Amino acid sequence: MNIQRFSTVDADFRPKLNALLAWESVSDEQVFATVQGILRDVRARGDAAVLEYTARFDRFPAASMAELEIPATRMDEALARIPAPQREALEQAAERIRRYAEHQKLTSWSYREADGTLLGQQVTPLDRVGLYVPGGKAAYPSSVLMNAIPAKVAGVAELIVVVPAPQGDLNDLVLAACRIAGADRVFTIGGAQAVAALAYGTETIPAVDKITGPGNIFVATAKRLVYGTVGIDMIAGxxxxxxxxxxxxxxxxxxxxxxxxxxxxxxxxxxxxxxxxxxxxxxxxxxxxxxxxxxxxxxxxxxxxxxxxxxxxxxxxxxxxxxxxxxxxxxxxxxxxxxxxxxxxxxxxxxxxxxxxxxxxxxxxxxxxxxxxxxxxxxFSSPLGVYDFQKRSSLIGCSAQGASELGKIARVLAEGEGLFAHAASAAYRVKD
Missing domain, CATH: 3.40.50.1980 (Nitrogenase molybdenum iron protein domain)
Incomplete structure (x- = not known):
């Protein structure tokens, strides 16, 4: 193989390294326009649009969304059907991922100041998360475990998995991993239409708070465009x-x-x-x-x-x-x-x-x-973890004395910013 060779003593080493590392993550105009159109269509027409795109892109002409949702019994059957060594490997991997994730959990904390004012942080899980699992020629049960288990350890109440099933073909390992990881609902949809359904919700698929999981350029572009409506994990290259x-x-x-x-x-x-x-x-x-x-x-x-x-x-x-x-x-x-x-x-x-x-x-x-x-x-980024499925709320509880002392500081700063309602609100609590 003709593998490039570099040396740090070469005068042009850094430009060569920059060129090697360069990867354009921004979608071209055609991909961007296609994804925008799909997002708008799914947001406007819901299930009907999802069914049409699934028939077009995955060649899976389902008559209703019910055909695209995998019942729990089918996941149980897949788990029972896979060879014993595969089931044992999935369960062992899941246990190790779960054990590590338990160490990542953020916890609530607080402290009281001398005047009785309480300050702290309250940690709560996200309510509902969508997990995108790549499909097509390859199967990625490991992606199911790595995304779903930290979400469940965090305490996410509902985990919705979407996985494309070209021509209706589904991989038993993926379904078994969904069962082991605790997925609540699984839909056989993929592409930008799946991201749109998770972000905006349809008549059948509820809107989620965050979308995680890898995908192709159309999935990555869709995640980029729905960010702000929902959270995302990252745009992966x-x-x-x-x-x-x-x-x-x-x-x-x-x-x-x-x-x-x-x-x-x-x-x-x-x-x-x-x-x-x-x-x-x-x-x-x-x-x-x-x-x-x-x-x-x-x-x-x-x-x-x-x-x-x-x-x-x-x-x-x-x-x-x-x-x-x-x-x-x-x-x-x-x-x-x-x-x-x-x-x-x-x-x-x-x-x-x-x-x-x-x-x-x-x-x-x-x-x-x-x-x-x-x-x-x-x-500037970190691996996916339990903390990605938790959020923090600041806790502030002033005593009368604390409100008075803080009010003096806040009033001065608010007046300096020209925000006089802020200043007055703080001043009402200041003791004479």
């Missing part, structure tokens, strides 16, 4: 992995770790960073050999040649600087003392520490969420 290695890990392991993200699609990005130039050569040779036996080898080849890179750095300190600039979705630290090195990392969605911690473990069953910020947004 192609999957990414950065591996930093000191040259002491088996090159085959590293090559396959890079492949684990490159096989997602041609736009996925896999980057290896090392101070050992000979090791970069060894990984490149391993990649050339291993790609020939991979079922998704053509996708891997396109990804690695189009957006992959092998980066030579002066030392591991410089590697940390490059990593923090990239702000990768997934970061593997294939190093001797990875836990100590992790302290140098400021920007990464998830950090996998040590030679034995393959990123793929995080995709399925380690426990932390696999919904992560991409396209350098880890500089």
């Amino acid at each position: 192609p999957s990414e992995i950065v591996v930093v290695c000191d040259g002491q890990t088996d090159p085959d392991w590293i090559a396959m770790d890079l492949f684990s993200q490159a096989e997602h699609d041609e736009q996925a990005q896999a980057i290896l960073i090392s101070p050992d130039a000979a090791f970069l050569d060894a990984v490149a040779a391993a990649a050339d050999r291993l790609v020939e036996i991979m079922p998704r080898g053509e996708i891997i080849r396109a990804s690695m040649e189009g957006r992959g890179a092998l980066i030579h750095v002066r030392d591991l300190d410089e590697a940390a600087e490059v990593i923090n600039f990239i702000a990768p979705e997934h970061l593997e630290l294939s190093l001797e003392d990875a836990e100590a090195y992790a302290g140098k990392i400021r920007h990464a969605g998830a950090i996998f520490m040590g030679r034995y911690t393959a990123e793929a473990l995080g995709d399925y069953c380690a426990g932390p969420n696999h919904v992560l910020p991409t396209s350098r947004t880890a500089r």
